[in-house]
Amino acid sequence: MRASRMKLHGFNNLTKTLSFNIYDICYAATPAQVKEYIEYIDEAYNAERLTHILQDVAEIIGANILNIARQDYDPQGASVTMLISEEPVAARELSNTEAPGPLPEAIVGHLDKSHLTVHTYPESHPDNGISTFRVDIDVSTCGRISPLKALNYLIHSFDSDIVTMDYRVRGFTRDVNGKKHYIDHKINSxxxxxxxxxxxxxxxxxxxxxxxxxxxxxMMLKDFDLDSYLFGIDAEDIPPREQREITDKLRREMLEIFYGRNIARGRLR
Known part of the structure; x- marks a missing residue:
């Protein structure tokens, strides 16, 4: 049975914010390998590609893009900020159902007076060859639709080892009887x-x-293929003992990021 709609007094004033963070981890020990990794980062996460991703997100949630500011940094890293406003949705049905959102070819939703931002953060260990690259994306909407509808597309836009997501509903909106409502859709996860x-x-x-x-x-990726984390060299060209050492370093980095704490040597397994 279809649930009846809440009758509001004026506009829906709830603000819903999704913070979406991904981590890409690699092993690049030599200057040549580091160079190849930086070239990969510049191609995969440059401001132009990140802008296209945010434009797709805006399309998914039915937003009108007002302004785009973007910047690439040297030697790597990028930022994009996009101001957005409500776009007329005509007969399009809005949905906050607790289910995966669409991929970019299917367009639903709307929002009002809000923004999309993305920033990238490269980081390297000074002496063990581990490099970690973080991308932060914030989708903030005001109105009925939840930015969670863009999450399915965002997940499929990046190959990520670690993903962290925070979702918060702020403020309140009133119904026609004056009662305040602090959330307007069901969610338990x-x-x-x-x-x-x-x-x-x-x-x-x-x-x-x-x-x-x-x-x-x-979230942390379950499967581990060492070749996916190497630059400029294949796993089969590395002695077995060194393969194990590199694998331990990579796994430690992933676990520490996932659990948010440092792991002492000897406690990896």
Whole structure:
């Protein structure tokens, strides 16, 4: 049975913000390998490509783009900020159902007076060859639609080792009887907005504070293929003992980011 719509007094004033962070980890020990990795980062995460991703997100949630500011940095890194406003949705049906959102070829939703931002942060260990690259994306909407509808597309836009997501609903809106409502859609986990193939590929943990409308989900890739983390060299060209050492370094980096704490040597397994 279809639920009846809440009758509001004026505009829906709830603000819904999705903070989406990804981590790409690699092993690049020599100057040549580091150079190849930086070239990969410049191609995969430059301001132009990030702008296209945000434009697709705006299209998914039915936004009108007002302004775009973007910048590439030397030697790597980029930032994009996009101001957006509500776009007329005509007969399009809005939905906040707790289910995965569309990929870019299917367009739904709307929002009003809000923004999309993306920033990238490269970081390297000074002496063990591990490089970690972080991308932060914020989607903030005001109105009925939730930015979680863009999450399915964002997940599929990046090959990520670690993903952390925070979703918060702020403020309140009133119904016609003057009663305040602090959330306007059902949600018990961000996981319910992820496609099944994504949930199967990642180890996932939730930390939610339902009373405060705060939802946190973090994911770590289950499968590990050493070749996917090397630059300028293949795993088969590395002696078995060194392969194990590199694998331990990469796994430690992933686990420390996932659990948010340092892991002492000898406690990796």
């Amino acid at each position: 961000i996981q319910n907005f992820l496609a099944r193939d994504t949930r199967e590929r990642y180890q996932i943990i939730d930390v939610n504070v339902y009373q405060e409308n705060l939802f946190h989900t973090k």
